[in-house]
Amino acid sequence: MLVPSDGVSTGSGKLVAALEQFYSEQVAKRRMVVNKRVEEVVQVAHDLMKHVEAQEPRCLSTLTQAAGRWEGLHILSPHEYQVTIYLNQMGEFNLVDDGTVPGSAVLKLSDGRKRSMSLWVEFITASGYLSSRKMRARFQTLVAQAVEKSQYRDQLRMVGGTSEVRVRIRDTYTLDLTLAFKCYGIWPRSAAHWPELSLPWPGVELAAEVKMSGFTLVSRDCSHLAREKDKDKQDAAITAEGDTWVMVFMEAEDRLLTQGCRKKCLSILKTLRDRHLDLPGNPVSSYVLKTLVLYECEKHPHEWEWDTLSLGDRINGILLQLISCLLCRRCPHYFLPQVDLFRGTPRQSLMQGASQTWRLTRDLLTRTEYLQQC
Numbered sequence: 001m002l003v004p005s006d007g008v009s010t011g012s013g014k015l016v017a018a019l020e021q022f023y024s025e026q027v028a029k030r031r032m033v034v035n036k037r038v039e040e041v042v043q044v045a046h047d048l049m050k051h052v053e054a055q056e057p058r059c060l061s062t063l064t065q066a067a068g069r070w071e072g073l074h075i076l077s078p079h080e081y082q083v084t085i086y087l088n089q090m091g092e093f094n095l096v097d098d099g100t101v102p103g104s105a106v107l108k109l110s111d112g113r114k115r116s117m118s119l120w121v122e123f124i125t126a127s128g129y130l131s132s133r134k135m136r137a138r139f140q141t142l143v144a145q146a147v148e149k150s151q152y153r154d155q156l157r158m159v160g161g162t163s164e165v166r167v168r169i170r171d172t173y174t175l176d177l178t179l180a181f182k183c184y185g186i187w188p189r190s191a192a193h194w195p196e197l198s199l200p201w202p203g204v205e206l207a208a209e210v211k212m213s214g215f216t217l218v219s220r221d222c223s224h225l226a227r228e229k230d231k232d233k234q235d236a237a238i239t240a241e242g243d244t245w246v247m248v249f250m251e252a253e254d255r256l257l258t259q260g261c262r263k264k265c266l267s268i269l270k271t272l273r274d275r276h277l278d279l280p281g282n283p284v285s286s287y288v289l290k291t292l293v294l295y296e297c298e299k300h301p302h303e304w305e306w307d308t309l310s311l312g313d314r315i316n317g318i319l320l321q322l323i324s325c326l327l328c329r330r331c332p333h334y335f336l337p338q339v340d341l342f343r344g345t346p347r348q349s350l351m352q353g354a355s356q357t358w359r360l361t362r363d364l365l366t367r368t369e370y371l372q373q374c
Contacts, residue, residue, distance in 0.1 A: 015312035018368040023264060026371075027271045034078050041175055042070060044152055045083045048167070048177070051146035052139075058119060059139065059179070062086040074250060077286055078274060082176040084218065085139075092118055093130055095217075097189045097247075103339035104222060104244035105188065106130075107181070125243060132179075132219040133163065133242030139179055139219075140165045163221045179219040181245070187211045188247055191335040201301030202256055210252045217245035249335050256294060260306030265314050266293050276360045281349025283326060284357065288341055292318045292325070294334045319361040326354035 042063065049061035063072045063083055074082040093107035109115060109128040118124055123134045140158075143165050147156050152169075159166035165177040195207045202210070222244065257263050269289045277284040296318050300306065306314065325331040325342070329350050333339040342350060363370040 013309075014368045015364065016309060018371040019268060019311050019315065020308070022271070022371045023268055026275075027267050030078065030271045030274065031267075034075055037078065037173060038070070038073065038075070038081070040169065041081045041083070041173075042073065044150070044156065044167070044169060044175060045073075045177070047150050047152060048143060048146040049085070051149050052142045055142055055145065056138075058087070059085060059142070076176070077270075077278075079173045080176065081173065082178055084178050084180045084216070086180055086182050086216075095183065095186075095188075099190055099338070101222070101244045103190070103333065103336050104246050105190075105217060106244050107217070129243050130245075131243045132245050133221075135179055136163055136165065136219045136221075139177070143167065143177055180248075181217045182214065183217060184214045185212055186214055188215060190247070190338070191215075191249075194335055199298050199301065201298050206256070210255050213251045213255055215252065216248045216250065218248050220246040222246055247336065253290060253294065253334070256297065257290075260303055261308055261311055261314075262293060262297065262306055265306075265311060265318070266290055268311075268315060269293070269318060272360065277353065277356055279349060279352055279356060281346050281352075283342070283345050283349040283353035284322065285341075288322070288325075288331055289318070291331065291334045291341060292321050295321065316361065316365065319357055319364075323354050323357050323361065326350045326357065 045063055046061065049059075049063070052059050053061065062085055063070060065071070072084040072086065074084065076082055092110055094110050095105055096108050097105040107130040109118060109124060109130070115121060115124050115128065120130055120135070123131050123138070125131050140163065144158050147153060147158055147167060150156060155170045157168045157171075159168055159174065167175045167177070169175055195202060221242075257266060266289065270286050273284055273286060273289060296314055297306075299317070300310075300314065304310070327350075329342055329347060331341040333341055
């Protein structure tokens, strides 16, 4: 499914120069907008969590600043921000990653531990599983109450029609509040195949460092994965998946993109996405682009292939790969290839995304001045 590494090469110094100018002007402008909104997002999140903590001491705000960055804050797009609330006391549960629900795992009460002795007793099912769905429902209720008490209440409203905890700020952008457990120093069985020994990138040392950073279990609605034809089976599948925790590898992915112009490449792609590929159904998310950058790293493992002079080739290759994935209607998760990032996305949205991406790629290759018009 992946586009061959010897695909079309721009070989154009003009494109590289245009991309550098685009990065210094348009990407910088996007960063300024995002940074300004981050300040407001952090203020709102702190205010909401203050009221949540008063009602539920087990949910403590973990949004802290370190080295100029907010730990737990993730920028999904200039219009959507996610704050992760890390919970403690996971030690009384065993991580069960058996692949039953792709991309997810369950937390089961350790053998010999009584349900009544757990810190999360009311969220544990009869089978001894810590229910992601139940905890998210409780947290959503607490945040809704916090919105009513917030000093910013005239600017905030809860987003309805979803089990996710989402707050709309001034009807301009969205804050997602997500409960999570951080799994330090362990690597899930579902991703045990990574890295493939036959591939030179990322190398033994970096791979070991990435694995030690661990992963995160987040409470997220994944009921769209249940697609059984039989309604009773589908209802049962949705119930089971509601108790699972989705595996997220954001820190691991960021570590892999620290060298060369990989981050610059992703920043340019995100800015192009915001301007040209922000389509109904969100077929081209920032996370899809990040995933394709990681695959491009495997296809081009040498550091000289990620210097500034190669930036045009890498952008071109990733856009061509994106078109291929959209047309095939499948984009495998980098660490968990059994998970399709396009699952649940309407076919029409994917086809529209492929058409728009091809138009963008064509213009970048044939008219370098096009970037100045973006």
